[in-house]
Amino acid sequence: MTNASSEQSSLELSHRLAALRQQLDEAGYRYYVLDDPSLPDADYDRLMRELEAIERAHPEWVTADSPSQRVGSKVVGGFPEVRHAVPMLSLNNAFEQEGADDRARYAEVADFVRRIETTLDRRQPEFSVEPKLDGLAISLRYLDGLFIGGATRGDGETGEDVTGNLRTIRSIPLKLRGTGWPRLLEVRGEVVMLRRDFEQFNARALKAGDKLLANPRNGAAGSLRQLDPAVTAHRKLSFFAYAVGQVEDGALPSTHSATLQQLRAWGFPVSPEVATARGFEGLLAYFRRIGEVRDQLPYDIDGVVYKLDDYVGQQAMGFVARAPRWAIAHKFPAQEQSTRVQAIEIQIGRTGAATPVARLEPVSVGGVVVTNATLHNADQVARLDVRVGDSVIVRRAGDVIPEVVRVIPGQRPEDAHPWSMPSHCPVCGSALLREDGAAAWRCSGGLFCPAQRKEALIHFASRRAMDIEGLGERFVDALVEFDYVKTPADLYRLSLDDLLAMKQQADMRDGSTPETVKAGKIATRWAEKLLEGIDASRQTSLARFLFALGIMHIGSNTAKTLADWLGSLEQIRLQPDLVLRVLPDVGTEVAASIAGFFQQAGNQDVVDRLLEAGIEFADESTPDPRLRQRLDLAALLNGAHIAKLGPKSVELLLRHFPTLEAIEAGGYNHWLAAGVPAAAASALEAVLADPARRQVLSNAEQAMRALLAAIPAAAQVENLPLQGQSFVLTGTLQAMSRDLAKEKLEALGAKVAGSVSRKTSVLVAGEAAGSKLDKANELGVDVWDEAKLLACLAEHGISA
DNA sequence: ATACCTCGAGTTCG
DNA sequence: CTCGAGGTAT
Numbered sequence: 001m002t003n004a005s006s007e008q009s010s011l012e013l014s015h016r017l018a019a020l021r022q023q024l025d026e027a028g029y030r031y032y033v034l035d036d037p038s039l040p041d042a043d044y045d046r047l048m049r050e051l052e053a054i055e056r057a058h059p060e061w062v063t064a065d066s067p068s069q070r071v072g073s074k075v076v077g078g079f080p081e082v083r084h085a086v087p088m089l090s091l092n093n094a095f096e097q098e099g100a101d102d103r104a105r106y107a108e109v110a111d112f113v114r115r116i117e118t119t120l121d122r123r124q125p126e127f128s129v130e131p132k133l134d135g136l137a138i139s140l141r142y143l144d145g146l147f148i149g150g151a152t153r154g155d156g157e158t159g160e161d162v163t164g165n166l167r168t169i170r171s172i173p174l175k176l177r178g179t180g181w182p183r184l185l186e187v188r189g190e191v192v193m194l195r196r197d198f199e200q201f202n203a204r205a206l207k208a209g210d211k212l213l214a215n216p217r218n219g220a221a222g223s224l225r226q227l228d229p230a231v232t233a234h235r236k237l238s239f240f241a242y243a244v245g246q247v248e249d250g251a252l253p254s255t256h257s258a259t260l261q262q263l264r265a266w267g268f269p270v271s272p273e274v275a276t277a278r279g280f281e282g283l284l285a286y287f288r289r290i291g292e293v294r295d296q297l298p299y300d301i302d303g304v305v306y307k308l309d310d311y312v313g314q315q316a317m318g319f320v321a322r323a324p325r326w327a328i329a330h331k332f333p334a335q336e337q338s339t340r341v342q343a344i345e346i347q348i349g350r351t352g353a354a355t356p357v358a359r360l361e362p363v364s365v366g367g368v369v370v371t372n373a374t375l376h377n378a379d380q381v382a383r384l385d386v387r388v389g390d391s392v393i394v395r396r397a398g399d400v401i402p403e404v405v406r407v408i409p410g411q412r413p414e415d416a417h418p419w420s421m422p423s424h425c426p427v428c429g430s431a432l433l434r435e436d437g438a439a440a441w442r443c444s445g446g447l448f449c450p451a452q453r454k455e456a457l458i459h460f461a462s463r464r465a466m467d468i469e470g471l472g473e474r475f476v477d478a479l480v481e482f483d484y485v486k487t488p489a490d491l492y493r494l495s496l497d498d499l500l501a502m503k504q505q506a507d508m509r510d511g512s513t514p515e516t517v518k519a520g521k522i523a524t525r526w527a528e529k530l531l532e533g534i535d536a537s538r539q540t541s542l543a544r545f546l547f548a549l550g551i552m553h554i555g556s557n558t559a560k561t562l563a564d565w566l567g568s569l570e571q572i573r574l575q576p577d578l579v580l581r582v583l584p585d586v587g588t589e590v591a592a593s594i595a596g597f598f599q600q601a602g603n604q605d606v607v608d609r610l611l612e613a614g615i616e617f618a619d620e621s622t623p624d625p626r627l628r629q630r631l632d633l634a635a636l637l638n639g640a641h642i643a644k645l646g647p648k649s650v651e652l653l654l655r656h657f658p659t660l661e662a663i664e665a666g667g668y669n670h671w672l673a674a675g676v677p678a679a680a681a682s683a684l685e686a687v688l689a690d691p692a693r694r695q696v697l698s699n700a701e702q703a704m705r706a707l708l709a710a711i712p713a714a715a716q717v718e719n720l721p722l723q724g725q726s727f728v729l730t731g732t733l734q735a736m737s738r739d740l741a742k743e744k745l746e747a748l749g750a751k752v753a754g755s756v757s758r759k760t761s762v763l764v765a766g767e768a769a770g771s772k773l774d775k776a777n778e779l780g781v782d783v784w785d786e787a788k789l790l791a792c793l794a795e796h797g798i799s800a
Numbered sequence: 801a802t803a804c805c806t807c808g809a810g811t812t813c814g
Numbered sequence: 815c816t817c818g819a820g821g822t823a824t
Contacts, residue, residue, distance in 0.1 A: 349810065357811090374811055376817085401811050401815070439818075440809095553820080555808045585806080587821050757805060771815090807820080 013054060017061060020051045079160035079225070082151040084139060085246040088188065089319075090156060091305065091329040102284060109287075112306070112328045113280045119325075120313055124279035128256040128309045129286045130242060131273045132329055134300040135192030135220045139245055140166065142185045145176040152224065165224050166191075168233035171240075177267035182250020187268060189241035192299045193219035197236035216300050238299070241268040255309045273297070276309060287330055294332070303331035336395045337370075338408060339363035341388055344375065344419050346426050350455035350550055352442040354421065354432050356381050358392070358404055365396050373402040377439045378421045387416040427451040447487070447602075454480045456550050460488045464556055464739065465548035466540055469533035470526070478506045487606045488548070491534055492613030499527035542569060542617040549607070551597045553590045560746075561585055562594070567621040571707065573598045573607065578700035579707065581639040582630045588641075623711045631708060633660065636700050642683050649680040660701045664688060720749025721796050726759055727752045730773060731766030733786050738766075741789065744798050756781060764789045 024047055055062045094108035103110045116125050137153035150166040151159035166172055169191065176185075193201070198216040223235035241263045244252060252259050257276050264270045273293075277286045283306050290304050308314050308326035317326040343359040356375040363370055373394055375381045384407060386392060391411040392404045421441050424431055430445030443449050447456065457476045461468040468491070479485040482505050484498055546569075547559035554562075565583050566572045577595035580586050586594075597603050637650045652675040657663040663671075663684075671681040687693045727750050729738045736744075741764070742752040756763055756775045763776040763783045776783050784792075 347810090351809075353810075355810070368813060370812080372812070376810085396812090402813090403811090553808070557807060585821065589820060753806070755806070759805075802824080803822105804824095805820105805822080808818090810817095811815090 013058070014061065017051070017054050017058075020047055020054070023047060024051060079162055081154070081158050082149075082161045083158050084151070084154075084156070085186070088137060088139060088153045088156045088159070088245070090323055091327055092320075092323045093303075094328050094330045096333055103280075106280075106284060106287075106330070109283060109306070109328065109330055110280055113283065115325065116308060116313070116317060120316055122313075124282075125313065126309045127277050127283060127306045128260065129275050129277045129283065129307075130260075130305050131271055131290055131297065131301040132303040132305045132331070133190040133192050133240055133242075133271070134217045134302045135190040136217075136224055138162070138166065138189065138191050138224075138239075140172060140187045140189070141246075142176060142181065142187070144183055145181050147172065147174045160225070162224055164229040165226060165232040168229050169237045169239050171238050171269045173267040175267075178265045180250075181266055182247045182252075184246060184248035185250065186245035186247070187241050187263060188243040188245050189239055189268070191220050191224055191237050191239050192216065193223065193235065194238050194298045195300065196298065197238075201235060239269060240271050240299075242270070242274075242305075254311055256307050256311070256314075257309050277306075283330070291332060301332075303329050305329050333364060336393055336405065337363045337365045338391055338393050339370075341386060341390045341392055341404075344381070344386065344388055346422060348425060348427055348443050348449060348451035348455070350452065350459050351552060352445070352449065352452050354425070354441045354443060356419070356421070358386065360392075360394065363394065365394055365402060368396075370394060370396070370402040373404050375404060378441060379439055381419050385418065387412065387419055389413040389416045425449060425451070450480055453486065457485065457488060457491075459550050460548045461491075461537075462548075465544055466537040467544070468537045470530040471533060475530065478502055482506070487609075489606050489609035489613060492538070492610070492615075494531065494534065496524070496527050496531060499530065500524065503527070538614045539616055539618065541619050542567075543619075545569070545610075545615065545617065546572070549597070549603075551594055553593045558585060558590060563619070565624045565627065566707075567623045569607075569611075569617070569620070571623060571710065573604070574703065575707070576696070576700045576703050578636045578639050578696070579631070579703050582627070582635045588639075591639075623707055625711055627707065627711060631704055633658070633701065633704075636697070636704060640687075640697060640700075642680075642687050644677070644679040644683045646680070649676045652676050653684075660698055722748040722750035725750045725761040728754070728756050728760050728763045728772060728776075729766070730763065733764075733766040733789075735786065735790060744793055747798065748793075748796055 092108075092112075094106065094112065096105055113125070117123060138150055139153070139159065140150040141148050147167070149161060149163040150172075151161050151163075153159050167174065193216040195216060198219050201219065219235065220237055223232050223237055226232045226235075241260070243256075244259055244263070253262055257274070260270050260274055273290060275286060277283050287304055290301070294301060306328055308317060314324070314326040317324070319325060340361045341358050342361060345357050345359060347355045347357050349355060356378065358373045358375055360371055360373060375384070375386060384404060386404060386407055389412065391408040393406050393408060394402055395405045396402050421432060425443035425445055428443065428445040428449035428451065430443050430449060432441045433444050434441045443452065445452065447453050454476055457471075457480065458473055460466055461471040461476070466488075471491075476485075479491075479494075479502065482502050484494065484502050485491055541563070543556070543560040543563040546554060546562055547556045561583055562572055566575070572594070575595065577588075577591035580591035580594055581588065598607075632654075634647070634650050634654055637645065637654075638647055653663065653671060656670070656674040657666050666674075668681055668685055671684065672678060676684075687697070722745065727745050729741055729752065733741055745752050750761075753760065756772050756779065758779055758781075760776065760779075760781045763772060763781050764786070765773045765776075765783055766786055773783065775781075
């Protein structure tokens with residue numbers, strides 16, 4: 001066998017180099033990609049060492065594609081390989097299963113415990129229990145208390161020597177503390193990137209325009225395999241010890257938990273969550289406890305690990321294949337899963353928004369079976385380039401809502417073609433249109449579109465709107481489909497017979513079953529309940545009613561603003577947009593939307609019919625006196641956005657001409673005399689010359705005067721105790737729902753907002769409060785717990 | 801004009 | 815919960 005000795009000619013060496021590279025490439029490919037090794041490991045190592053020797057002698061020959069230069073998933077290079085003296089085993093996994101009780105759901109854990117109990121003839125054996133950190137397993141070796149090197153787990157038999165990088169991790173002791181360590185000690189544990197460090201890294205990368213890390217785990221793995229330790233040093237990694245490997249000339253305690261204590265004493269970080277537990281019940285309690293605090297831990301974990309605590313017992317249990325019989329990893333349901341896109345369909349929302357939704361092959365993500373995932377809008381589909389037939393990664397974002405994270409490359413069927421938004425609504429066939437610059441495509445069918453009618457009704461009946469009990473999606477579907485209900489007003493004209501007839505039609509279509517025929521009496525019961533629910537909803541509040549109408553841009557908050565300031569439906573439904581503009585939080589768009597809604601004859605008709613049907617508001621009142629300060633001709637003119645006519649000019653103008661009539665009578669020259677700039681005066685002249693625009697202004701003025709006249713003369717303003725305070729609610733409250741707490745706080749004059757900012761006075765944090773609590777702490781906002789909230793309410797005479 | 805603050809709208813599954 | 819966009823303060 002040749003080697004890179006100096007006597008050899010350059011030419012021979014370069015040929016040898018090429019041959020080595022080819023051989024190693026091929027062998028590496030078969031080994032790592034095909035999983036079908038063609039060359040014994042030892043031979044591979046020998047060839048690689050020869051290649052490296054030649055390259056060291058001739059650095060000018062080193063090319064980026066040389067097998068020696070590989071970094072990453074396919075071929076290990078750059079780092080020497082190390083054989084673990086004691087193999088780093090893998091653990092058997094236990095996952096949650098379908099089942100009626102704990103023993104069935106966690107059968108794998110139950111079996112694990114039972115096997116130990118029978119084999120060792122012990123009851124309620126003691127376990128050392130610990131969180132299973134989601135990072136990179138490594139082994140550290142210490143000789144006479146000094147760190148001499150470390151390696152990744154690799155395949156368990158052989159890992160990569162990443163000593164240089166491990167030295168940069170501050171939590172890995174380079175020298176052991178205390179006394180009594182064995183001459184040779186191998187400590188095993190997990191290298192992780194703490195969430196805090198991960199977020200910091202990504203925040204910085206985002207600013208610098210660098211690539212972001214996908215998750216902390218990738219951050220740890222990628223950083224540890226950097227060839228340049230200086231790079232690793234810049235990524236903050238942490239280490240937590242969880243086991244001992246090789247030991248020579250020394251002794252350890254007789255249990256695993258005591259060993260961990262010993263490791264702590266020697267200077268190793270050990271997760272504070274490690275504990276001991278007895279028997280199946282004990283393990284399960286630990287699993288649940290960790291599951292609850294999982295989000296608050298500084299690192300990502302993907303489960304917990306149970307280890308039989310005493311080493312004698314471990315030895316007696318032995319191994320199956322490559323996993324110990326004395327330990328098991330109890331995994332949380334996976335948060336990310338891969339699945340296939342069966343179809344991409346369009347959903348039409350209440351406002352006509354067309355949302356693409358991926359229909360997925362059912363897959364369990366984070367404990368629930370996911371079959372749908374939103375794709376948000378056409379841009380998002382294009383960005384991800386999701387196609388029907390693709391394999392995709394699905395994740396439950398923010399704990400609840402499934403989303404498609406990315407497409408798995410290389411698994412796309414050949415006939416897959418890019419997805420595009422259809423040109424027409426799949427429900428009613430109207431054109432789908434997109435406004436300039438907007439992200440959403442909308443069905444142009446309006447209430448002609450059954451999908452929009454349906455969604456509008458569901459919204460109308462929803463809890464925060466009219467709160468009609470018994471009217472869920474199912475019934476709305478049928479009511480709309482068989483044309484019993486076209487508008488919300490139709491709901492109040494339904495009779496028992498209508499509902500029963502509808503039910504019959506629905507059954508016929510679905511294929512009537514003997515059961516439904518027999519169940520005639522039960523069918524009557526639900527119909528009666530629904531009618532009761534509809535009847536009860538007749539008593540409501542003005543804000544709820546306005547919200548229920550589903551006017552664009554009018555959510556529950558703006559609805560409340562309208563109700564509070566204008567007092568009655570009659571005042572609201574007649575106001576031109578220029579008057580509405582003066583209300584807080586109402587600008588051009590919102591005002592135009594409200595006025596536009598009530599200008600449509602169809603909508604007016606629906607509202608009239610609802611009132612005729614007996615809708616009553618418990619809380620109608622007179623317009624708010626504060627309107628006096630906000631509502632004057634200046635406000636109207638400013639709101640009209642007449643070019644060049646700014647607030648200054650308006651003020652000058654109105655000083656001399658207090659009414660629209662007076663302004664008109666004055667005329668151009670007198671406006672100039674009042675100090676109004678020529679450009680503004682011409683613009684005003686042009687507006688008044690246009691009959692349509694003149695009409696708008698005069699209507700607004702008239703409406704304004706009528707409104708002012710409706711304000712009671714001597715209104716005493718009572719000062720509420722929490723007036724001017726802004727609250728935010730988060731987490732789960734025990735005594736009442738957040739909605740109810742909001743109502744009670746508002747009754748005391750407080751504002752209840754949805755998110756925390758500097759302006760927030762108090763954050764009320766219930767159980768399991770999340771990001772809002774962090775933000776409040778960051779901004780130094782007062783934080784109350786539920787008890788304090790209840791005390792505050794009680795103090796002002798409101799009970800829970 | 802810009803930066804911040806809010807609100808509205810859409811979303812899944814049990 | 816998150817995103818986008820409307821409203822307001824600077």
